[in-house]
Amino acid sequence: MATAHLIHGYIGAGKTTFASRLELSEFAVRFTSDDWLAMVWYGTEAAAQPDVxxxxxxxxxxMLPVWTRCLTLGVDVVLDLGFWSRASRDAARATVARCGATSRLYDVRCDVEIAWRRVERRNHEHGPTLRMTRDTFDVLRARFEPLESDENHILVET
Structure with a gap:
């Protein structure tokens, strides 16, 4: 039975680094939304765009039909999608179950100032692709929903 590894965490928490390691250790296919977004967006500044x-x-x-097809074929997937809302996590778990697979939820976290320093470093290393300002980083935190007590998960401190 295939497993979908759901990666939850805020910007800069280390989700993609963790997901990259997990894909290798679990022999899974990784789906990172920021990678796909950068390819589609052709490197423009996402934070400055109103339709992010x-x-x-x-x-x-x-990505959905691709990762669900992997699961139905028995291939593990790592879903590095953030899963900021309970609704998105519940929907993913339900989709995984419909594929006849199991899900494993990871809560990737770190101190908010460490996360911001990582974002700043990423801004400098990757140029304008998905550039994030501190104001946007802080404003988006209001949209981030921590895991609830009934959501079984594995804590990953980075």
């Missing part, structure tokens, strides 16, 4: 949520939703909709 719309484009993000479209990218995840494009």
């Amino acid at each position: 949520p719309t484009v993000h939703a479209r990218v995840e909709a494009v």
Whole structure:
């Protein structure tokens, strides 16, 4: 039976680094929304664009049939999609179950200032692709929903 590894965490927490290691240790196919978003967006500054949520939703909709097909074929997947809301986590778990697979949820976290330093470093290393300002980083935190007590998960401190 295939497993979907759901990676939950805020910006800069270390989700993609963890997901990259997990894909190798679990022999899984990794789906990282930021990678796909950067390819679709052709390197423009996402933080300055008014339709970021719309484009993000479209990218995840494009990935959905690919990762669900992997699961139905018995291939493990690592879903590095953030899963900021309870609704998104519940929907993913339900989709995984419909594919006849199991899910494993990881809560990737670190101190908020460490996360911001990582984002700053990423801004400098990768240029304008998905550049994040501190204001955007702080504003988006209001949209981030921590895991609830009934959500079984594995804690990953980075």
